[in-house]
Amino acid sequence: MEVMELVNRYINNSNLIIEIIRRNIMKRGYPIYIPNKALYGWIDEDFPRDGEYFFYTGLMYQMAPYIERIVNMLQKLRSGVLFKVINILNRVVDVSRFSSKPSHEEVMKMHKIIRNIYSLVYRSGLSVWYDPSIDKYAGVLLYEFGLMDDLKIYAERISDALSSMGVNKIVTIDPHTTYMFKKVFPSLLENYSIEAYSYLELIDEDIFVGSSAEQNKFVIHDPCYYARGVGVFSEPRKLLDRIGVEYIEPKFNRVDTYCCGGPVESLSPLFSAKIGVKRLGMLVDTGADEVITMCPICMANFRRVSKEVNIIDLSELISKYIK
Amino acid sequence: MSGLAELRREILRDVLKCSYCAMCEWVCPTLDVESNNRLYGPRGRVNLIASYFREGVDIGILKESIYTCLVCMACTRQCPAGIDIAEDIRKFRLFLDGGNGVG
Numbered sequence: 001m002e003v004m005e006l007v008n009r010y011i012n013n014s015n016l017i018i019e020i021i022r023r024n025i026m027k028r029g030y031p032i033y034i035p036n037k038a039l040y041g042w043i044d045e046d047f048p049r050d051g052e053y054f055f056y057t058g059l060m061y062q063m064a065p066y067i068e069r070i071v072n073m074l075q076k077l078r079s080g081v082l083f084k085v086i087n088i089l090n091r092v093v094d095v096s097r098f099s100s101k102p103s104h105e106e107v108m109k110m111h112k113i114i115r116n117i118y119s120l121v122y123r124s125g126l127s128v129w130y131d132p133s134i135d136k137y138a139g140v141l142l143y144e145f146g147l148m149d150d151l152k153i154y155a156e157r158i159s160d161a162l163s164s165m166g167v168n169k170i171v172t173i174d175p176h177t178t179y180m181f182k183k184v185f186p187s188l189l190e191n192y193s194i195e196a197y198s199y200l201e202l203i204d205e206d207i208f209v210g211s212s213a214e215q216n217k218f219v220i221h222d223p224c225y226y227a228r229g230v231g232v233f234s235e236p237r238k239l240l241d242r243i244g245v246e247y248i249e250p251k252f253n254r255v256d257t258y259c260c261g262g263p264v265e266s267l268s269p270l271f272s273a274k275i276g277v278k279r280l281g282m283l284v285d286t287g288a289d290e291v292i293t294m295c296p297i298c299m300a301n302f303r304r305v306s307k308e309v310n311i312i313d314l315s316e317l318i319s320k321y322i323k
Numbered sequence: 324m325s326g327l328a329e330l331r332r333e334i335l336r337d338v339l340k341c342s343y344c345a346m347c348e349w350v351c352p353t354l355d356v357e358s359n360n361r362l363y364g365p366r367g368r369v370n371l372i373a374s375y376f377r378e379g380v381d382i383g384i385l386k387e388s389i390y391t392c393l394v395c396m397a398c399t400r401q402c403p404a405g406i407d408i409a410e411d412i413r414k415f416r417l418f419l420d421g422g423n424g425v426g
Contacts, residue, residue, distance in 0.1 A: 011390045144394055146416030224395040252350070259352045259395035267390050274356045275393070 010268035016083040017074070017266055018145050020090045026150055030059065030137045031266075032096035034066050040132045042111035051129035053197075054162065055118060056170040058138045058177030061110045064296035065102035067265070068304050073099045075269035110296070116319035117173045117199050123322055124204035128171060134161045138180040144263060148188075155185050159192055169195045171202060175225035175232075175295045182230050198226065200235040200294070200314075205242045208321045212244035218317075219248045219288035221279070222257035223295035231255070236294060236314050243321045248286040258282065262297035265304075276305040284309055292317060330418050335376050337411050338369045340404040347398035347408060353391050362388040365398035365408045372415050389415060 181196035252258035261275025347365040354364030361367035
């Protein structure tokens with residue numbers, strides 16, 4: 001009895017939550033419901049429909065404010081019976097539609113980040129193009145939950161759709177999608193030939209004016225999937241150095257970065273928040289005024305645990321200095 | 324079923340390399356917030372998997388340990404025995420549902 005009290009504090013209803021997410025991804029193409037306007041509302045009408053690099057958002061930035069809301073809702077629902085009912089309901093109707101919606105400003109903030117990243121690659125001279133019909137969620141939750149049979153089917157669908165449109169090079173904008181395309185899909189799929197690059201690898205440093213006017217002190221937080229997953233950690237620093245933005249390195253940085261807690265947010269919002277508080281504490285203790293992230297999940301998790309600390313995306317900062 | 328047996332062998336072969344040195348523990352965020360409970364750390368997880376395969380352990384304890392892992396790969400970099408800890412945990416999640424997910 002004592003042992004059982006010691007455990008099961010965080011993981012409740014894991015089967016049911018995973019089943020809801022699995023069903024949503026496989027049937028509906030996303031882990032949680034997001035209105036089309038939030039997914040694709042950032043697109044300007046004159047986006048090129050043809051080019052060398054496909055601009056693959058992977059929908060993660062668009063999803064982040066919705067994830068924040070749904071995780072807050074999950075934190076309140078702990079009853080197993082309720083989850084069973086929700087799970088049955090979810091077979092017919094997407095239950096994630098019923099969580100509270102993020103504000104218009106939050107959705108717009110994410111759209112602005114995506115447009116900023118698009119400007120950064122476009123101004124770097126790359127021939128980038130976009131088509132919303134083949135820009136899909138990359139299935140990272142299937143991967144993390146170990147649902148490999150489902151992931152294989154899902155990944156094939158993504159890869160086939162891209163190939164049918166003649167895509168062989170993509171630019172990704174978040175670490176999760178980047179990791180899936182660079183590391184997971186090549187080992188999972190036969191005849192996979194898509195070359196994926198994080199936008200951070202492709203930015204031309206000469207597009208910036210090299211004179212930062214920032215008064216605030218910044219601290220940099222590396223996302224696990226960039227730093228350890230695909231080895232992208234010197235690129236963002238080079239860009240900040242080029243612009244002349246001073247930043248502080250926290251305890252646990254670069255390839256030895258410390259997870260924000262985001263990956264367990266769906267199974268245990270409480271545990272995820274504890275880790276978020278711990279990491280944000282390390283970042284703030286450096287004396288910085290603002291935290292630079294490069295991942296929408298890190299941003300959402302930090303924002304969930306503190307509304308006082310200013311969390312920004314790297315692209316918001318550097319795009320101010322495009323010539 | 325042979326796929327599952329192969330998966331079991333693959334995971335077990337890797338986790339049995341653990342020599343309890345604890346080099347993996349100092350970087351683990353989940354052990355950091357649960358500092359006195361090794362169930363929430365990489366060494367605990369790896370050995371819990373080994374125990375599960377060899378003598379069976381309580382499924383509640385197992386899930387608490389395995390599904391609180393962030394799969395952030397911080398521990399994998401530290402292991403002197405070269406155990407791919409994060410990958411073993413992810414594969415073990417796959418094992419738990421007879422080859423496709425949660426048990």
